[in-house]
Amino acid sequence: MVEKFEAGSEQWIGALREVVEDALKGVDVTGVRVAFYEEYLNPPAHLLADGQTTLTWRVEISEEAIQVGPGRIADPMFGLEADYEGVLRLARVHSADPALPEIVRDLETQGRLRRFGDQSKLPPQIAAALVTVHDEIAKRTE
Structure with missing residues (x-):
């Protein structure tokens, strides 16, 4: 069984680091x-x-x-700002779950989620790895 952590905790960020590193093993980042x-x-x-x-x-x-790690980035390609309780709904859902788009719409409509930047500019190999990251960290989120 996978150990779960509270979203945003030091342990969760450590798990996220492991998941990102694993997802990018063998991916061309040139x-x-x-x-x-x-x-x-x-x-x-x-x-x-x-x-x-x-x-x-x-x-x-x-x-x-x-x-x-913790903290912001001065010039991000993309990102999001969200109400903590609202984002937990997203953080625990697998990317293939048919409820995911509805959850995003609901949170945006309620003003509890704001996305910025342009994820479509991600290199395809990175975009694919980040889907894996989301799904793996969802398994580790309380």
């Missing part, structure tokens, strides 16, 4: 520069770093390194 982040509004107080009011994590993929 010339790739991908950076994105997710920011969660109204997270549980115990998940917040000192002085922070939101919970943010980032992924940066390039030839030089793959970095996953």
Whole structure:
């Protein structure tokens, strides 16, 4: 059985790092520069770093390194801002679940999810790896 962690916790971000690294093993990242982040509004107080009011994590993929950790990125390719409780609905759902598009629509309509940037500019091999990342971290999210 896979160990599960609270979304956004240090342990969850560590699991995300492992999942991203595993998903990108053997993937050609020559010339790739991908950076994105997710920011969660109204997270549980115990998940917040000192002085922070939101919970943010980032992924940066390039030839030089793959970095996953807390914090924003100055110039992201894409990202999202979402209400913490709302994003949990997304975080736990497999990408092939037919309910996923409806969950996204509901959250956007309610103003609880805002996406920005352009994911369509992702190199195809990175886009495919990120679908795998979503599905694997969903299995590890409480």
